[in-house]
Amino acid sequence: MRVAEKDQAALPSAxxxxxxxxxAMPRSMTTLTALIAETLPxxxxxxxxxxxxxxxxxxLKWPGGKTQELPAIAAGAPxxxxxxxxxxVGGGSVLLAAPAxxxxxxxxxxxxxxxxxxxxxxxxxxxxxxxxxxxxxWDGMTDLAPFYAELAHSFASYSPAATVGALDGQAGRLxxxxxxxxxxxATSLTGRAAHELPAKFERxxxxxxxxxxxxxxxxxxxxxxxxxRSSFYMSVRARxxxxxxxxxxxxxxxxxxxxxxxxxYASMFRFNARNEFNVPYGGISYNRKSMGAKARLLFGDxxxxxxxxxxxxxxxxxxxxxxxxxxxxxxxxxxxPYDSDFSAYDNRPFDGAxxxxxxxxxxxxxxxxxxxxxxxxxxxxxxxxxRWHVSEAPKTYMWTIKSRNERSATHLxxxxxxxxxxxx
Ligand SMILES: C[S@@+](CC[C@H](N)C(=O)[O-])C[C@H]1O[C@@H](n2cnc3c(N)ncnc32)[C@H](O)[C@@H]1O
Numbered sequence: 001m002r003v004a005e006k007d008q009a010a011l012p013s014a015x016x017x018x019x020x021x022x023x024a025m026p027r028s029m030t031t032l033t034a035l036i037a038e039t040l041p042x043x044x045x046x047x048x049x050x051x052x053x054x055x056x057x058x059x060l061k062w063p064g065g066k067t068q069e070l071p072a073i074a075a076g077a078p079x080x081x082x083x084x085x086x087x088x089v090g091g092g093s094v095l096l097a098a099p100a101x102x103x104x105x106x107x108x109x110x111x112x113x114x115x116x117x118x119x120x121x122x123x124x125x126x127x128x129x130x131x132x133x134x135x136x137x138w139d140g141m142t143d144l145a146p147f148y149a150e151l152a153h154s155f156a157s158y159s160p161a162a163t164v165g166a167l168d169g170q171a172g173r174l175x176x177x178x179x180x181x182x183x184x185x186a187t188s189l190t191g192r193a194a195h196e197l198p199a200k201f202e203r204x205x206x207x208x209x210x211x212x213x214x215x216x217x218x219x220x221x222x223x224x225x226x227x228x229r230s231s232f233y234m235s236v237r238a239r240x241x242x243x244x245x246x247x248x249x250x251x252x253x254x255x256x257x258x259x260x261x262x263x264x265y266a267s268m269f270r271f272n273a274r275n276e277f278n279v280p281y282g283g284i285s286y287n288r289k290s291m292g293a294k295a296r297l298l299f300g301d302x303x304x305x306x307x308x309x310x311x312x313x314x315x316x317x318x319x320x321x322x323x324x325x326x327x328x329x330x331x332x333x334x335x336x337p338y339d340s341d342f343s344a345y346d347n348r349p350f351d352g353a354x355x356x357x358x359x360x361x362x363x364x365x366x367x368x369x370x371x372x373x374x375x376x377x378x379x380x381x382x383x384x385x386x387r388w389h390v391s392e393a394p395k396t397y398m399w400t401i402k403s404r405n406e407r408s409a410t411h412l413x414x415x416x417x418x419x420x421x422x423x424x
Contacts (some may be wrong), residue, residue: 047081054097056306059297060116060258061267062091063345066372069411070097072393073333076413078368082329085367087317090345092117094333100305101268106319107313109250110346112257114314119254120298121307126251131298133180134236134255135291136242141229142179142288147173151224155201163201167193168239178232182252189233193228200227226284233263233281239277262294286289318361332366334358338374355382363387368417375410388417 021371052074073094084098089106090113098104108114119127147170154162171190178186204223208214215223242254243249248341261267263286264279272278297303313320317336326332336358337350359382362369373379375392383390393411 047079048099048102049079050077050084050094050100051097055098056157056300056302057297058091058093058096059120059303060113060261062090062093062113062261063267064335064336064337065091065093067093069372069393070094073097073370073372074088074411076391076415077333078331078372078417080331081298082327082367084330085321085324085326085330085332086335087320087332088335088337089113089117094335095310096306098306100302100309102309103308104310105313105324106310107315107317109314109316109317109348111314112254112346114312115249116254116258117307117310118312119251121304121310121312123299123304123406124251127254128299130182130251130255131258131291131295133182134259135295137178137181137185138232138259138291141225141232144170144173144177144228148221148224148228151197151228154219155204155220155224156214160198160201163197165416167197181236182239185232185235185239188238189231192234193231196231196234200230218225222284222287226281229287230281230283235258236260237277244276246275247387258294259291259417262289262291269347273346286388318357321361321365326365328366328368331372332362332365332367332369333367334362334371334373336371338376352378355379359383362416365416369415371412371414373412373414375412379412383412383414387416389418391419 013232038402050070050073052071053072058067067152070093074097080098080102082100084095084104084106086092086095086104086106089095089108092106095106106117147166150166150169151163154166167190174190175186178189200223204215205221234255236259240253240260243253243256260277260279262275263282265282268279270277270279313323321332326329336355337345355378362371371383380390392414393413
């Protein structure tokens with residue numbers, strides 16, 4: 001609180017001289033610095049802790065992200081006197097709440113995710129080029145308004161020939177636009193659009209008949225743009241699946257993975273029997289989402305500072321924790337997949353036996369541990385009161401995959417230390 005001038009005058013003089021020592025013509029900056037230092041209280045270094053409202057947001061959408069729950073997680077976490085360790089890092093919401101100067105060691109069984117983090121952390125030129133190229137191609141699709149208008153006109157005038165004509169007429173422009181995202185993407189998009197657009201137009205026509213109503217001009221334009229963008233998305237998806245099946249890794253795959261996470265319908269994970277990712281484009285409401293904004297978030301100074309002070313690993317949590325050389329100063333934040341929901345990240349199940357294995361592993365860990373997990377009788381039975389401190393926190397799910405109608409559930413917070421008092 002500021003002291004008003006009249007109140008200052010009433011302060012005892014001893015106190016006044018301590019706060020504002022009169023400085024008579026200092027001879028040098030060194031003298032001045034010394035004098036100022038004398039008047040200041042000794043610095044207090046607050047030990048770092050998780051931020052309840054971090055300045056950084058996750059740069060990719062991830063089912064089960066914990067951004068909404070950070071205030072409760074931060075309140076229950078100990079001071080970060082050692083490393084921040086996260087064996088199930090996912091979208092990294094909790095990692096990004098740890099101050100950048102706190103060293104971190106994180107892991108996730110999804111290798112695509114970890115490759116993405118590692119590429120971003122190292123600022124590899126190939127990765128940067130690939131992401132900028134993808135951003136300029138996707139964001140550049142916004143400038144194709146005359147093309148969308150021509151396609152909309154072909155739809156409104158019941159002319160499939162005009163649709164094909166508009167596509168042919170724009171093929172060169174599309175190729176040039178998509179060049180930056182990799183030459184094969186342009187070929188793939190124009191090839192796809194030739195059959196996907198007429199099929200989409202058929203479906204739009206059926207809807208008009210069903211509702212006995214023509215699409216309004218803005219709705220028609222939005223649908224047409226969404227159809228073209230969907231072909232772009234499907235081309236990226238095909239390229240990613242090709243790399244996935246061939247077990248090829250690199251900057252392009254990482255950027256394709258980031259793109260698919262961002263633009264897949266409801267950010268879902270789903271795979272067909274051949275292990276191909278098969279979630280469709282998110283639709284009209286995704287048309288104006290910018291990939292460039294994503295790139296700017298990823299390459300911001302604060303994000304880079306956090307990522308470069310983080311070591312990344314990709315394997316099962318058990319060998320990861322065994323190799324982590326944990327000490328009592330480390331804080332291990334544990335957010336595993338749940339028994340019922342989100343059990344298939346990247347086509348990888350996490351079942352009851354894994355939950356048992358997890359508790360056994362955590363029980364041997366010499367560091368401070370916090371587990372956040374959906375409340376279930378089996379989980380309560382697993383984390384027994386003689387070893388663990390268990391408390392409830394209400395949670396509204398932002399992401400539900402299998403049980404879309406289940407909008408709320410209770411989370412358990414389980415620690416191997418007695419609540420926040422362990423901060424002392
Ligand atoms: C609930 S999510 C973590 C979400 C994260 N805390 C966030 O805020 O985004 C669980 C994560 O565990 C990963 N996972 C699944 N099985 C695993 C295993 N056996 N070992 C390590 N990670 C695993 C999944 O890929 C997923 O990213």
